[in-house]
Amino acid sequence: MARDIDPRRPRIVMGRIGRIHGVKGWLKLQSWTSPAENILEFANLLVESENGPERLRIDQSRWQGSNLLVRFQGYDDPERSRKLTGLDVAVESNALAELAAGEFYWHQLQGLQVVSLAGEIFGRVSRLLETGANDVLVVEPDAGSMDDRQRLIPYVWEQVVRRVDLEAGVIQVDWSADYLE
Secondary structure (H helix, E strand, O other): OOOOOOOOEEEEEEEEEEEOOOOOOOOEEEEEOHHHHHHHHHOOOEEEEEEEEEEEOOEEEEEOOEEEEEEEEEOOOOHHHHOOOOEEEEOOOOOOOOOOOOOOOOEEEEEEEEEOOOOOEEEEEEEEEEOOEEEEEEEEOOOOOOOOOEEEEEOOOOOOOEEEEEOEEEEEOOOOOOOOO
């Protein structure tokens, strides 16, 4: 295990390493950042390799069509790079930029309980969808939910999402339980 990687520090998955590209160890990198090239701004990416946690540094990158290609320092040939294929890449949470008040990263919203203004518990945010017009909370029912329905609730600040309380673990929404029934 790399000595400078603290296993207790939260990590945020930012993408996944894809297939080998060419004979010099280049790899396809699927980025889950928006825009995709934002992943290149992180000096260190973490993977959980067969040898435990490993810190990777991108030493070269380029676009080929819609594919982001990268070469990691020390991975100069296909055989060595092949060991990285299929691995998720993450960053330590303290590497993320500070956001303005009222702004949140998606990972901060996942797992929060969603409650209507009337106090109805809809469930917990399992993930978010990017639709172009606005992001959408995918709310799955849990043990405390009012029913067993999955809900798709638009993340539109002030109109629908009224309050996000990270400490309490709650998102309050102006949304009716029978919307679209």
